[in-house]
Amino acid sequence: MSGKNNSNDGCATCLGGIIAIGFAVYLISNHPVWATIIGVLLVIGFVGKALQPTRCQVCGNPLKRNIYQWNINGKQKVLCAHCNQQMERNNSRDAMKNL
Numbered sequence: 001m002s003g004k005n006n007s008n009d010g011c012a013t014c015l016g017g018i019i020a021i022g023f024a025v026y027l028i029s030n031h032p033v034w035a036t037i038i039g040v041l042l043v044i045g046f047v048g049k050a051l052q053p054t055r056c057q058v059c060g061n062p063l064k065r066n067i068y069q070w071n072i073n074g075k076q077k078v079l080c081a082h083c084n085q086q087m088e089r090n091n092s093r094d095a096m097k098n099l
């Protein structure tokens, strides 16, 4: 009795995962120092990503690919495209007032 295994269509992602796991196991058993260094670097990368705001700090909408940084009342804020547009409009309106 053997499991049916005809998923022979070259799953590159699966293969990559298997190679990565195999490499990790090899590294941990043969080069624990390197494994630790790589592990720490991966964790730092993860934390760095997690610390990045994922939501607009004005309207709370989830941020897409484009993020905009504004200095509002002396604080650095991350805005979505919509709020960025609004800020630009406000700024140009203020500039018009000062003409």
Ligand SMILES: [Zn+2]
Residues within 6 Å of the ligand: 056, 057, 058, 059, 060, 061, 079, 080, 081, 082, 083, 084
């Ligand atoms: Zn927004």
